[in-house]
Amino acid sequence: MRDVTVMSYGEAIREALDDGLTQYPEMILIGEGVPDPKTIFATTQGLREKYGAERVLDMPLAENGMTGICIGAALAGMRPVLVHQRIDFALLSVDQLVNNAAKWRYMFDGQQQVPLVIRVIVGRGWGQGPQHSQSLQAMFAQVPGLKVVMPTTAGDAYHFMLDAIADNNPVLYIEHRWLHHIQGEVDKNSPRTALTGAALLRQGGDITLAAFSHMSIEALKAATVLAKHGVDAEVVDMRCLTPLDVDSVARSISKTGLLLVADCAPETASMAHKLLSELFQSHGQHLRQPPRLIAYPNHPVPTSHFMANHYYPGAEEIAAAVLEMLDKQPLKQIVTMELQSDLAKDLPDRSFAGPF
Amino acid sequence: MRDVTVMSYGEAIREALDDGLTQYPEMILIGEGVPDPKTIFATTQGLREKYGAERVLDMPLAENGMTGICIGAALAGMRPVLVHQRIDFALLSVDQLVNNAAKWRYMFDGQQQVPLVIRVIVGRGWGQGPQHSQSLQAMFAQVPGLKVVMPTTAGDAYHFMLDAIADNNPVLYIEHRWLHHIQGEVDKNSPRTALTGAALLRQGGDITLAAFSHMSIEALKAATVLAKHGVDAEVVDMRCLTPLDVDSVARSISKTGLLLVADCAPETASMAHKLLSELFQSHGQHLRQPPRLIAYPNHPVPTSHFMANHYYPGAEEIAAAVLEMLDKQPLKQIVTMELQSDLAKDLPDRSFAGPF
Amino acid sequence: MTAMNSAGADLKQLYYQMLRIRRVEQAIAERYQQQEMRCPTHLCIGEEAIAVGISAHLTTQDKVFSNHRGHGHYLAKGGDLRRLLAELYGFAEGCCGGRGGSMHLTDLAAGFIASTPIVGGTVPLAGGYAWAEQMKKSGAAQGCASVAGGTTPWMEEVERSRRPEPRTPEATNVVVIFFGDGCFEEGVMHETMNFAALKKLPLLFVCENNQYSVMTPLAERQPERDIYKIAAAHGLQAASGDGNSVEQVYALAQAAVANARTGQGPQFLELHTHRWPEHCGPNEDDELGYRSPGELADWKLRCPLLQTRQALLDKRLSDESELTAMEASLADEIEQAFQWALRGSRPSIDSMGLHLYA
Amino acid sequence: MTAMNSAGADLKQLYYQMLRIRRVEQAIAERYQQQEMRCPTHLCIGEEAIAVGISAHLTTQDKVFSNHRGHGHYLAKGGDLRRLLAELYGFAEGCCGGRGGSMHLTDLAAGFIASTPIVGGTVPLAGGYAWAEQMKKSGAAQGCASVAGGTTPWMEEVERSRRPEPRTPEATNVVVIFFGDGCFEEGVMHETMNFAALKKLPLLFVCENNQYSVMTPLAERQPERDIYKIAAAHGLQAASGDGNSVEQVYALAQAAVANARTGQGPQFLELHTHRWPEHCGPNEDDELGYRSPGELADWKLRCPLLQTRQALLDKRLSDESELTAMEASLADEIEQAFQWALRGSRPSIDSMGLHLYA
Ligand SMILES: Cc1ncc(C[n+]2csc(CCOP(=O)(O)OP(=O)(O)O)c2C)c(N)n1
Ligand SMILES: Cc1ncc(C[n+]2csc(CCOP(=O)(O)OP(=O)(O)O)c2C)c(N)n1
Ligand SMILES: [Mg+2]
């Protein structure tokens, strides 16, 4: 039985947290700002009122300590969901996440477990600058024992959150800030995700676009315009990083023969390397041409929008690369034109007007 | 003019620190244990006596704070070398390393710089266990703004350390504990390394072995025995991770047509993915066969030597893979036999007898 | 006419500095609405007395580190106003060439080393800087090179109000770190206090306790006890006071800076104050209801500027006409600074990749 | 015959527990030379009074977290000796199935949750566990599931000396965290103390101040001031005492555990003691010279066991023949435990990859 509602990605997260708090009496929702009037971009709105200040609470500024405290509570059977408004702040807690959370079950021979969710938001735009806009997914995804997901659609945002809460392992749930406003269908009755597997966002036979998080949206945009010009791209959303679903991409390239990977991270910090490396080891023969990678430059994001607007590749760069790979350069100009937006480049949507 | 001395890797580090303290009056050597009677496995021996307690000193247990303190001292013109006896402890300081050290020069538009060396040791053997034997090089190497080196030979240990001290950027200097006792030539007069470039440890035409840190030693061992059986492997030591010298490997495979990468890290945390991904994008045509990767399993190292001894692949596994790739399986048995050692598998050398 | 009070403070000068910060912040708030300063901006309106009362005791040789709420610290230390504004606009002439925005400021010539927005991030850096100053003085690190990694064209044309150099040759340069009550919860604070006390560093910790971390009140984050007493327990000389009284801040800072300068080790001041605008952004946000009713209004009655203005008039250290002239000259300076900033140039896209490595 | 002293301590029982730890540690040290316990091992010889004096007040429902030097904490809490030894040998019957070795211990049935060797790593975990205990009691988290991720075959066959359950139904389970003077330097200590004080957690911090972090003396790491006074400044009820007097530890712990149990918030004890053997490993290392001359010898005169033994004899609570019998029974228990451990099985190589994820 389907039970579909259309809501934004941010609303889907709120909905999942709400349902989680109902379904799991042992769930706690904690983080700097969780119960404040802005409620983490409205994703925790109303939850303190509904579930009480003991279960929905703010915290001191002490990322490593509070992560350890949540691990301890998880060992005692709670299900804490710890929120950082920026993934950059989670860097203070790498010790607890990597030395403890990721290893606890293993090193205690399966006798103990850490059902913990760390919810982090990747910043972008309006001058977030070097310390508030890092793309750190690959740093965490390489750690055995952590589960890392980057849902792209509202539906995945909902189900991944609920499944992360139910999961008995530490799960890092990475949201890109620019996904929050995007609407999508949420079917609460769809089956459990197990937090694995890529998603086929669009079928197509000409080229495979394997993309991560917000870049999947950009890839879709590119694919939509390309389709008008006879280029049919398949878009695979690499929404789960551990394990990375290499097989889905292999299946797609066995059909298309061409691969472009688009990641929202600096090249050195891109999960694309693991994807391409695995394909090279086992499925290289499918490709008619070497694969290509579109990623961010290898330096921090400068604050000034005059620079930052050129830091981020998007649909235009993806479309241009696709046309090059298909040897259809003449289409570049028209496709680029159709992809151009009048929205300021450092804003995710029209409702947005700084400072956050 | 060459001025060659044979010394161990550990001695080479001590020598470089000594020379650094002489050449740079602004150098400070600090870390838990630096001046204690064991002097970080004898790598800081005699330095406090020679340069005084102000410049060669111990520190409180406060990895993040002390890293920040060293960054601050570096901003003021000092050249701190901060030592962690285990790389695992550096996880407490990821905030300062990534949010500050790596970005400082960039975000302050080149007006300030952080001449800082972080010296860390990767543990292995004698039950180091899950929290004292992590391989974290890829976690740090992905961060734009950090320089990461993993010298394999005594010569590189010396020059990389001295060049890291001279470098005006934050450098993470990663030592594998099992390299410390290995002897090698140090020519103090050889030119500056600039902390870049792979090293060709052995020439050969049959297959390229690209290896990292201690795995380069294992690759050399394998190559030596293989050579007796007519297989001539080229060994490329990927001693610098940022930038990774992909070109040297490309050059080698354009000659050999076969590539095996051996890394001392769990597969998900392996730098090999970046290497293979880049090769796939630009040099895939050189290979007659898909490349292979030998790495550690994707879980922590258990303490029990009964398990840990089987955690680490080495020369035997490398040789076996080479023989498979060259379709010379019949040689496996004899080569494996010749590679077997009577040394206990959790000890780096005969002089070693726990507990460290 | 100078206007020394009992502690030797030039009250008029202090007032002028506070007013300058206030007017700059207000001008930023006003123009922020134009959506051309496109970066997160944390104003310090209501808290000006702290930056001013502390910096009055510092020379350009003394160093300041700060946090996300850094405009006041930067200006009080003598940071270039024009380059601050250019930075907010994202122009190449900004003090970070546009790479930092409001939350990353620097003016090395003024001794304002850096502000950054990871809470607690600059605290140990200040400790390390103070340590280096101590080592340079002791001769432990004679060959110590300079901090600058290069100079920029505008560095030379910077002019600013110089302050007297340290009096005695034996005195050490002092390093000051400004941070908030929220920051005090970060472990790195304690790690730095411990090291500073161990090494007797010439370091002054200034805790601006405005009772909030973003919108979260102290009571949701810390137990009831005094912050400065923890510092005292760490072995620091510590005191607390009214952060809205510039005279009190001045007097406390006088002792603290003198102690730090003369080798008596790290000092800690907890100064109580209140932020008037929203945490981040140009507006007021009292309607959100996270402050208790009347709280903001009460604090506005205790405005550091109003109090000082009244004292100046009461003590006849100044008069309305002089204060009006002061306003006019500031309005003029600020207007010109904005004009200068707005003539700034867009950083070239090609330059975006520079300066990652030395 | 029981042997209550004024504080109600059963001195003979305390002595027995200390002696048991001492003899186990000595037996480990002796056999360590055979190179079959192949893992870093930090012995607590000289520091036994702390673990014993604290745990005397704990039930199996109370929980303990510990650090790299955890054997004493584990044994005093009722952790299974045989599985400790099997763990040191790396056998499947070890309390972590061989995955942890000396530095990672657990015995959930005894309420000994975990020890791990990243200094400071378990401190916030203890805080979080205490928070969960508090929430369970308040009913905030009724549906709270159990901690175990699975059971192991030997879990069931574990037998141990049970202690009385908490007396009143209103009382909360108490969580204890043991850590050293070095650990106190880690920022996470302060983050945890702040949260514990904020939430009034049923948590007892026990600082084993043995003056050294590995071989580095306190004076190279901390300024002169009392550790427990920092805890007091954080808002904890804090005290210090002689960690080599089991009677003093017992008395201090009695009050502290009672306070924590009855909702009076977190407690902190700084207990002065000294480690006799080398930091890590089975040997003495006085010849290395990092301790001041005579320091170790002085502390040996203040041996917690010797003192208690003398008190037992002086107060005629025991006699030589009973103490000799005690030694014999311990020797027997320990010998049998080693025999049991040495019959352990090698964990299968295939099992190495299990249990990473639930
Ligand atoms: C490590 C870290 N955690 C969280 C944040 C988000 N943040 C920015 S400012 C701030 C409040 C800091 O409060 P306080 O230190 O009292 O300074 P105030 O803003 O009151 O001046 C927070 C939580 C951050 N920037 N860095
Ligand atoms: C984060 C971290 N830093 C450093 C170490 C290395 N180390 C292990 S034990 C120890 C000393 C700890 O001293 P203390 O807390 O006083 O405990 P003690 O050994 O004296 O009982 C150190 C530095 C570590 N394990 N973890
Ligand atoms: Mg505040």
Ligand SMILES: [Mg+2]
């Ligand atoms: Mg100690």
